[in-house]
Amino acid sequence: MYNVKELRKRRKKKRLYKKIKIIITMIILILIANKAIKSYLNKEITASKNKRVIEEVIDSGKTKVILDPGHGGYDTGATYGDIYEKDIVLSISNMVGEILEENDIEVIYTRSYDISLGDDEKEDLKNRVEIANSINAEYFISFHINDYDDYTYGYEEVYGFEVWTDYNDNKSLELGEAIEENLISLDYTECRPMLDGSESLYIIRESNIPSVLIEFGFMSSYNDRLYLSNKENQKLLAKSIASAILENINISAK
Numbered sequence: 001m002y003n004v005k006e007l008r009k010r011r012k013k014k015r016l017y018k019k020i021k022i023i024i025t026m027i028i029l030i031l032i033a034n035k036a037i038k039s040y041l042n043k044e045i046t047a048s049k050n051k052r053v054i055e056e057v058i059d060s061g062k063t064k065v066i067l068d069p070g071h072g073g074y075d076t077g078a079t080y081g082d083i084y085e086k087d088i089v090l091s092i093s094n095m096v097g098e099i100l101e102e103n104d105i106e107v108i109y110t111r112s113y114d115i116s117l118g119d120d121e122k123e124d125l126k127n128r129v130e131i132a133n134s135i136n137a138e139y140f141i142s143f144h145i146n147d148y149d150d151y152t153y154g155y156e157e158v159y160g161f162e163v164w165t166d167y168n169d170n171k172s173l174e175l176g177e178a179i180e181e182n183l184i185s186l187d188y189t190e191c192r193p194m195l196d197g198s199e200s201l202y203i204i205r206e207s208n209i210p211s212v213l214i215e216f217g218f219m220s221s222y223n224d225r226l227y228l229s230n231k232e233n234q235k236l237l238a239k240s241i242a243s244a245i246l247e248n249i250n251i252s253a254k
């Protein structure tokens with residue numbers, strides 16, 4: 001049998017446990033709600049910004065080009081230490097856009113700052129293609145950096161840039177070739193064979209306008225990484241991409 005003191009002690013303990021349980025449950029609920037609200041707000045902002053971007057370009061009468069720096073937000077893309085694909089491609093994309101705008105081209109960015117376009121990769125890519133297909137633009141151009149994580153051959157054996165185009169579409173092919181030529185002349189790494197993304201690459205397959213995707217090099221390769229993470233080199237890359245675009249727009253305008 002318990003004595004009264006013992007019983008009180010036990011009840012007190014029970015009450016304390018109950019209180020702790022309630023507090024922990026509340027903390028968990030607050031954390032979940034906070035995350036949900038943040039994710040909702042982020043989505044709203046992204047959606048409304050993109051909507052605004054799309055509405056603003058309608059009837060501008062200018063030639064339009066869509067620039068699509070890959071990844072963003074939670075999705076870093078290829079990484080090496082604190083070097084992220086999402087940052088490098090964003091920087092290059094914004095530089096390309098600036099040059100195009102100076103040449104009276106209307107530039108639409110799928111993102112011009114550090115955000116993702118969806119909660120997962122599927123949604124993210126779908127939204128990018130949706131932008132491509134909702135605007136009557138001349139080109140849709142995606143920027144990426146490759147990665148290689150197989151030790152079998154050693155990281156340094158795999159390097160170089162890669163251009164993906166749509167082999168069923170002449171305008172994509174011509175722009176891809178012009179970009180490839182300009183990147184070769186920068187002589188910063190190897191030119192890997194051009195690739196057809198008309199079936200294997202979601203962004204190229206699903207977009208209804210001429211599309212090109214550029215992998216500027218390999219994050220896993222020391223030389224590629226060193227070159228790509230330098231701002232001055234990013235300017236050179238941006239210039240060569242922009243001049244290939246302008247050249248092709250002028251050709252098709254004639």
Ligand SMILES: [Zn+2]
Pocket residue numbers: 070071077078085143144145146
């Ligand atoms: Zn990528």
